[in-house]
Amino acid sequence: MPELPEVETVVRQLRPDLIGRTVTDVEVSWPRTVARPGLRAFREGLRGRRFEGAWRRAKYLVFDLDDGRHLVGHLRMTGRFYVQRTLDDAWIRARLGLDDGRSLFFVDVRKFGRLALVRELDEILPPLGPEPLSEAIDGAWMRAALRSRRRMLKPLLLDQSFLAGLGNIYADEALHRAGLHPLRLSDRVPGPRADALVTAIRDVLARAIEQQGSSFDTFYRTPAGQPGNYQEEFRVYGREGLPCSTCGRLIRRIVVGQRGTHFCTGCQPAPRRRGSTRPR
DNA sequence: CAAGACTCCTGACGGC
DNA sequence: TGCCGTCAGGAGTCTT
Numbered sequence: 001m002p003e004l005p006e007v008e009t010v011v012r013q014l015r016p017d018l019i020g021r022t023v024t025d026v027e028v029s030w031p032r033t034v035a036r037p038g039l040r041a042f043r044e045g046l047r048g049r050r051f052e053g054a055w056r057r058a059k060y061l062v063f064d065l066d067d068g069r070h071l072v073g074h075l076r077m078t079g080r081f082y083v084q085r086t087l088d089d090a091w092i093r094a095r096l097g098l099d100d101g102r103s104l105f106f107v108d109v110r111k112f113g114r115l116a117l118v119r120e121l122d123e124i125l126p127p128l129g130p131e132p133l134s135e136a137i138d139g140a141w142m143r144a145a146l147r148s149r150r151r152m153l154k155p156l157l158l159d160q161s162f163l164a165g166l167g168n169i170y171a172d173e174a175l176h177r178a179g180l181h182p183l184r185l186s187d188r189v190p191g192p193r194a195d196a197l198v199t200a201i202r203d204v205l206a207r208a209i210e211q212q213g214s215s216f217d218t219f220y221r222t223p224a225g226q227p228g229n230y231q232e233e234f235r236v237y238g239r240e241g242l243p244c245s246t247c248g249r250l251i252r253r254i255v256v257g258q259r260g261t262h263f264c265t266g267c268q269p270a271p272r273r274r275g276s277t278r279p280r
Numbered sequence: 281c282a283a284g285a286c287t288c289c290t291g292a293c294g295g296c
Numbered sequence: 297t298g299c300c301g302t303c304a305g306g307a308g309t310c311t312t
Contacts, residue, residue, distance in 0.1 A: 001304085001305060001306075002306090003306095032288090059306080059307095074306080074307090075306090076288095076305085076306050076307080077289085077290095077304080077305055077306065078289090078290085078291095078305095091290095108289095109289080109290060109291070110288085110289045110290055110291085110304095110305090111288075111289050111290080112288065112289065112305085112306070112307085126307080126308085149281085149282090150281085150282080151281090151282065151283085152282090152283085155282090155283075158306085158307095160306090160307080167305085167306070168304090168305065168306085217291095217292085217304095218291085218292095219291095257283070257284070258284075258285075258286090258305085259304095259305070259306095260303090260304075260305085
């Protein structure tokens with residue numbers, strides 16, 4: 001599923017193909033793909049615009065246009081972008097024709113992905129926490145951030161207003177590397193563990209970007225049509241019932257906040273609840 | 281404020 | 297073989 005590393009990979013690959021190109025025409029075959037403005041305003045607002053920038057914020061793709069506006073995209077579960085002359089695909093939801101004869105295709109099997117054309121980014125971006133790979137994120141930030149709330153770690157890491165860009169896979173992988181149980185309460189994480197969590201998150205994301213993301217099913221592909229390779233390095237995600245590569249204990253899967261959650265029963269000890277009695 | 285339920289979607293997969 | 301139910305998951309919205 002596209003998370004920060006996948007979106008970063010997509011933006012990097014699209015950038016050289018889009019910068020300097022002008023939109024010649026716009027087709028939308030699944031209207032709900034366009035989050036805003038209306039369909040007609042979206043089409044007419046894009047026609048004639050030139051791409052001047054392409055970057056990522058959280059899991060959003062932002063394309064700067066020459067009139068100061070922005071085309072914003074979100075892949076959600078199964079969205080993909082391609083820049084090609086033609087594309088034979090049953091799941092094309094939108095196509096922006098470009099002045100070099102190619103088109104920017106937005107393909108999305110499950111139809112959750114969205115495109116928007118906005119003047120200001122806050123018209124479409126929800127409140128977002130800091131970027132985990134920015135210099136602002138260090139042990140001190142994490143210690144304070146965890147202490148200021150009382151939430152289970154797994155849902156907290158998925159909360160985009162807390163920290164931007166983590167999804168289900170990398171949250172599980174980071175918690176394993178930090179030796180933290182997903183149900184642990186944030187304000188009960190010792191300082192050194194908070195430091196370890198920052199290191200784990202940054203290492204996992206950086207390595208996943210190097211590997212161009214993760215592809216364990218047929219959904220995520222780069223604009224070049226290639227799968228990512230980070231799934232080869234998963235330590236817990238999708239490994240239920242298998243031995244932990246670190247300690248040999250079994251990987252377990254539970255559901256937390258309607259989300260499959262994978263952890264090692266050895267490396268990530270269960271939190272001791274307040275008032276629980278010690279086993280005799 | 282925290283957390284769970286529900287919604288949007290459809291391909292893949294298990295069961296019979 | 298084929299039908300049917302279930303699952304997966306990002307994020308917004310609504311309840312508890």
